Amino acid sequence: MKKEFAVVGxxxxxxxxxxELAKQGMDVLAIDMDEDKVNEYADIATHAVMADSTDENVLKSLGIRNFDHVIVAIGDNIQxxxxTTLMLKEHGVKNITVKAQNDYHEKVLNKIGADKVVHPERDMGKRIAHNIASNSVLDYLELSDEHSIVELIANEAMDGRTLIDLDIRAKYGCNIVAYKRGKNIAVSPQPDEAIHKGDILIVIGMDKDINRLEKNLLNEPI
Structure with missing residues (x-):
């Protein structure tokens, strides 16, 4: 069954x-106070309505409790x-993701029961910073305050060496969970498989351990 989503803002x-949800074939209700924005998404979303999401009667009339997931993406109006998040919780919405403007906003959202709080600008800033600070980092995804997944490019020092030879888990406390070679991807690679220069390694671990691995890839032969 297709999931039903509502996007507020x-x-x-x-x-x-x-x-993106519409491209994936999902049913999407788009909600905003701005008539121009609603008109812009009228042909993109399944339904687009101009409505005040802080009005309990409006949410009830939209049948908001029947949606599988509601994303609160309201811009600068923290109140x-x-x-809106409070109203959604009171209406029994199962999954609520909310965009936070700052850390204080996030704390309040967590206290009132938001299922997931995101900081798109902050998170994208971190990803870009990791990407431009290291020639070996292609992408970066934060899992928690201390753990991440990164895509690293194998260098000459790794070329032709197996995972056993590199012994990355013992040396750095990180795990190579997959690698990409051209169009092919290997998940949970065998320890006797050789790495080639240019392979994209998907590495998971603590940030401090990944940072040590990055520095080694860039500056020192393994």
């Missing part, structure tokens, strides 16, 4: 989510974001 973040 059609700025850059909410609009992007709305477009509206918090009130």
């Amino acid at each position: 059609l700025g850059r973040f909410g609009g992007s989510i709305c477009r 509206a974001s918090i009130l």
Whole structure:
């Protein structure tokens, strides 16, 4: 069965989510106070309505409790974001993801029961910073305050060596969970498989351990 989503707030973040969900064939209700934005997404979302998400009667009339997941992507109006989240919880929405403007906003959202809080600008900033600070890092995904997944490019020092030879888990406390070679991807690679220069390694571990591995890849032969 197709899941039903509602996106509240059609700025850059909410609009992007709305477009991607629609591309995936999901049923999407797009909600915003701005008539122009609602009209923009009328042909993209399954339904697009101009509505005040802080109005309990409006949410009830939209049948918001029947949606599988509601994304609150309200821009700068923190009060509206918090009130909308509260209303959604009171209506029994199962999954609520909310965009936070800052750490204080996040704390409040967590206290009132948001299932997931995201910081799109902060998180993208971290990914870009990791990417431009290291020639070996292609992408970066934060799992928690201390753990991440990164894509690293294998260098000459790793070329032709097996995972046993490299012994990355023992040396750095990181795990290579997969690697990409051209169009092929190997998940849970065998320890006797050789790494080639240019392979993209998917590495999971603590940030401090991944940082040591990055520095080694860039500066010292393994």
